[in-house]
Amino acid sequence: MIKVTGLEFAYRQSPGKAIKGISFDIGESEIFGFLGPSGAGKTTTQRIIIGLLRGYRGSVEVMGKERRSWGKDIFEKIGVAFDFPNLYEKLTAYENLDLLGSYYKNNSMNKDELLNSVGLLADRDKRVEKFSKGMKMRLNFIRSVMHDPEILFFDEPTSGLDPVNAKIIRNMILDLKNRGKTVFLTTHNMNEADYLCDRVAFIVEGTVPVIDNPGELKIKHGQKTVKVSYAGDEKPREELFPLAGIGRNSEFLEILGQDSVRTIHTQEATLEDIFIKLTGRELL
Amino acid sequence: MRIVNALKADVRFQIKQGFYLVYVLLTFIYMVILGKLPQEWKSTVIPLVLFSDPSMVGFFFIGALVMLEKVQGVIQYVVVTPLRSMEYLLAKVVSLTILAIAATVMITLATYGYDLNWFLLILAVTLISSFFVFYGFIVAVRCTTLNQYFIRMIPYLMLIILPCFSLIGFPYSWMFNIFPSVAGLKLVFGAFNGIDILSASAYTVYLLAANLAIARYVEQVFDRMATEGA
Numbered sequence: 001m002i003k004v005t006g007l008e009f010a011y012r013q014s015p016g017k018a019i020k021g022i023s024f025d026i027g028e029s030e031i032f033g034f035l036g037p038s039g040a041g042k043t044t045t046q047r048i049i050i051g052l053l054r055g056y057r058g059s060v061e062v063m064g065k066e067r068r069s070w071g072k073d074i075f076e077k078i079g080v081a082f083d084f085p086n087l088y089e090k091l092t093a094y095e096n097l098d099l100l101g102s103y104y105k106n107n108s109m110n111k112d113e114l115l116n117s118v119g120l121l122a123d124r125d126k127r128v129e130k131f132s133k134g135m136k137m138r139l140n141f142i143r144s145v146m147h148d149p150e151i152l153f154f155d156e157p158t159s160g161l162d163p164v165n166a167k168i169i170r171n172m173i174l175d176l177k178n179r180g181k182t183v184f185l186t187t188h189n190m191n192e193a194d195y196l197c198d199r200v201a202f203i204v205e206g207t208v209p210v211i212d213n214p215g216e217l218k219i220k221h222g223q224k225t226v227k228v229s230y231a232g233d234e235k236p237r238e239e240l241f242p243l244a245g246i247g248r249n250s251e252f253l254e255i256l257g258q259d260s261v262r263t264i265h266t267q268e269a270t271l272e273d274i275f276i277k278l279t280g281r282e283l284l
Numbered sequence: 285m286r287i288v289n290a291l292k293a294d295v296r297f298q299i300k301q302g303f304y305l306v307y308v309l310l311t312f313i314y315m316v317i318l319g320k321l322p323q324e325w326k327s328t329v330i331p332l333v334l335f336s337d338p339s340m341v342g343f344f345f346i347g348a349l350v351m352l353e354k355v356q357g358v359i360q361y362v363v364v365t366p367l368r369s370m371e372y373l374l375a376k377v378v379s380l381t382i383l384a385i386a387a388t389v390m391i392t393l394a395t396y397g398y399d400l401n402w403f404l405l406i407l408a409v410t411l412i413s414s415f416f417v418f419y420g421f422i423v424a425v426r427c428t429t430l431n432q433y434f435i436r437m438i439p440y441l442m443l444i445i446l447p448c449f450s451l452i453g454f455p456y457s458w459m460f461n462i463f464p465s466v467a468g469l470k471l472v473f474g475a476f477n478g479i480d481i482l483s484a485s486a487y488t489v490y491l492l493a494a495n496l497a498i499a500r501y502v503e504q505v506f507d508r509m510a511t512e513g514a
Contacts, residue, residue, distance in 0.1 A: 050364060054511045072366050080364045086357025090300035099296065102289035103365040143361075 001151055001182040002026040002049060006058035009048055018044045020206040021058065031173065031183040033197035033214075035190065035275065041206045042186045046153055049184065050080055063150065076105055079149035083156040083186075085136035089129040093120055093139050096128060097146055104147035114142040118168060133160040141169055145176065152176060155186045170196060190272040200271070204279040214271055221277060222269030228252065231260040240267070286367055290375035294349075298379060301352060303345060310337070311387045318395040330396050331472045335448075338387040339409050339468065342380035342417035343441070347433040349376060350424035363510040369503050377417045384413040401475040404484060408471035411491040415464050418498040419444070425509050461487075464494040 002025065009019040019041050026032040036042050047053045049060055051067055051074065060067040063077065087096050097111045115121045118138035128136060137160050144152060154173065158166035173183055173196055187193055193200050194214045202210040210217070224243035229236060241252045243266060255261065269277075298304060314333060321329055353359045362372060388409045392400070423440050427433040448469050450460035460466045467487040474484055 052363065052511055072368055075364055075366045078364075080361075082357075082360065084357055084360075086361045088297060088300075088358055089356050091296065095296065099289070099293040100361065100365060102293070103286050103362075103367045105366070 001028055001030075001063060002032075002184065003061040004045075004049070004059070005061075007045070007048065007060060008057040009044060009053065009055070018206055019048070019056075022203070022206070022208045023058075024201055024208060024211055026182055026184060028182055029177050029180045030198045031177050031185060031196050033193035033200040034184065034186045034203060035188060035193050035200050035271075036203035037188060040203045042188075042203055043155065044206075045203065046155065046184065046186050050078065050153055076147065077149050078151045078153065079144035079147065080153045081141050081144035081155065081157055083159055085133070085140040087128045087136060087139060087143075090127060092125045092127055093131070094124040096139060097143055100143060101146050106147045109146050109148060111146065114146055115139075117172065118142055119165065134162060134165055137161055138165060138169070141172070145172075149181070151182045151184065153184045153186070156189070157185070157187075158189070158192060166192075190270060190275065194271045202275055202279055210278050217271065217274050218269055221274045223267075225267040226252070227263075227265045227267050228255055228261060229263045230255055230258065231262065236262065287371045287374060290367055290371050291378055294375045294379040297352075298345075298349070298383075301348075303348070304383070307341065307383060307387060311390055314387075314391050315394040318391065321395070326396055327476045330392065331469075331476045334388050334391065334405075334409065335412065335469045335472045336445075338384045338391065339412040339472070340416050341384050341387065342377070342413045343420040343437070345380055345383075346376060346417045346420035347424045347427070347437060348430060349380075350421065351427065351430045351433055354428065359510075369506045369510070370499070373418070373421065373499070373502060373506060376421075377414045380417050381410055381413040384409055396476070401478075404471060404479070405475035407488060408468055408475060408491075411471070411488065411495060412465070412468035415468070415491065415495050415498060416444075418495070418502045421502050422498075422505060425505055461490075464491055467491050467494075 004025065005023045007019055007022050008017055010017045022041075022045065024032075034042050034045065044053065048056050049062065049067065051070065054068070062070065062074065067074075088099070091099065093115060094111060097114065101107045101109075101111065112121060112124065115124050118141065120135060120138055120142075123131070123135065128139065131139070137157070141154075141157055144154070157173070158169050161169060170192065173185070176183060177198075183196075185193065185197060197214060199211060199213050200217070201208045212220075226241045226243055226246055227238060228241065229238045231237075239251070239255065241249055246252055314337065318326070318330055318333060350359070353362075385406055388405065392405065419440065420437070423437045424433055427436055444463060444465040447460040447463040447466050450457040450466055451469060451473070461470070467490050470479070471484060471487050471491070473479070474487075
């Protein structure tokens with residue numbers, strides 16, 4: 001659905017390149033996470049693909065056609081939810097969907113159902129200026145899917161949401177994938193990426209050193225260990241053992257034999273640990 | 285049709301933001317004040333007022349509109365919908381020009397009466413208003429706050445208002461006809477005080493051309509803004 005090859009981009013007002021020859025492709029019904037710290041080039045790449053930045057070098061194909069060759073019709077097929085909820089503040093939730101929905105050929109989705117799906121049906125006639133940030137983000141999210149697009153771009157979609165609503169949004173993203181939609185997710189929330197994405201790309205200083213499945217990354221780069229917490233002579237203690245050969249590890253077996261074990265957990269590297277390990281950068 | 289929907293969106297936005305309420309009040313004040321003018325002044329003062337306010341209301345309102353849309357981030361979203369740049373701009377031009385025509389008709393009927401060239405008056409107000417909405421957009425696009433707009437618009441306003449003094453008449457004052465504002469003002473005056481058909485046609489054609497030229501230019505300005513961060 002999206003094929004980026006040798007993409008380079010420089011802002012006019014800045015001397016260096018913001019994007020330095022990155023390549024990746026995203027298939028149908030894939031959730032692709034684009035992860036990196038602020039200023040790494042996440043949003044720049046997303047804006048180039050959406051078509052909000054021109055003058056790139058290399059190739060950006062969207063649905064088999066070079067991005068610069070697409071006209072405005074592409075927006076019938078893609079949906080965008082920015083990290084900032086850009087809504088008509090003086091209009092109601094329903095009016096926001098209704099007015100902007102009227103710009104699309106496909107305006108058949110039931111807006112009340114959409115509002116209901118994110119718990120906003122009771123607030124459909126309330127002015128958006130009275131909404132909390134979380135409510136605005138949910139409205140922002142459903143507005144991006146209301147024309148049933150093929151590709152969706154989400155920038156920090158759960159930012160500012162409480163855990164319950166964040167879960168609702170994450171489930172909706174998974175549901176979109178199950179319906180065959182492609183999702184380009186920009187985030188610096190590694191847990192969210194781990195939970196949602198089929199593949200993730202790490203972007204640092206305009207380059208993409210790593211693209212892989214989160215599970216694979218953990219296997220390849222994570223050190224599997226077992227953490228045992230047990231009652232010591234005077235105070236509780238914790239020990240870390242390599243998972244490999246754990247059944248033959250005498251020290252580990254000795255602790256088990258003391259009958260004082262409180263908990264045993266296998267330890268897995270998080271995506272964030274792997275990001276730091278591979279890029280040498282923190283996700284700020 | 286997208287453009288009709290965009291027009292509806294703009295009208296609803298303008299109503300909710302209180303634009304129309306403010307303008308109804310302003311029009312009412314004009315009606316009261318102009319109604320008290322001595323009869324012999326009316327054919328001079330009313331065209332001047334119609335030119336400087338209803339015709340130019342779009343210039344002031346477009347700044348406020350674009351600033352509100354920028355602050356709320358709505359422009360940022362509109363550019364990722366199928367709405368074309370020209371449709372977006374025309375919706376604003378049409379909605380604000382309808383407001384200008386409505387105010388013109390109300391003020392004229394209440395303070396002057398029926399005895400004037402209505403066709404020419406409405407044509408003139410339409411052409412001036414649309415030109416000024418596009419013109420105001422050029423200023424608004426470079427601003428981030430409403431205060432900034434009110435300061436930056438001053439030189440732009442001077443550029444189109446000062447040449448209007450050429451109507452007083454002095455050597456070579458005809459050269460100022462090159463300014464669309466002067467051509468527009470002469471048409472408005474012509475609607476009240478008479479104008480020969482040749483001059484009226486020339487000013488109309490010139491204003492049409494000026495509108496087309498500025499529309500194309502503003503479309504490019506809008507596209508540039510959309511692709512460089514709204």
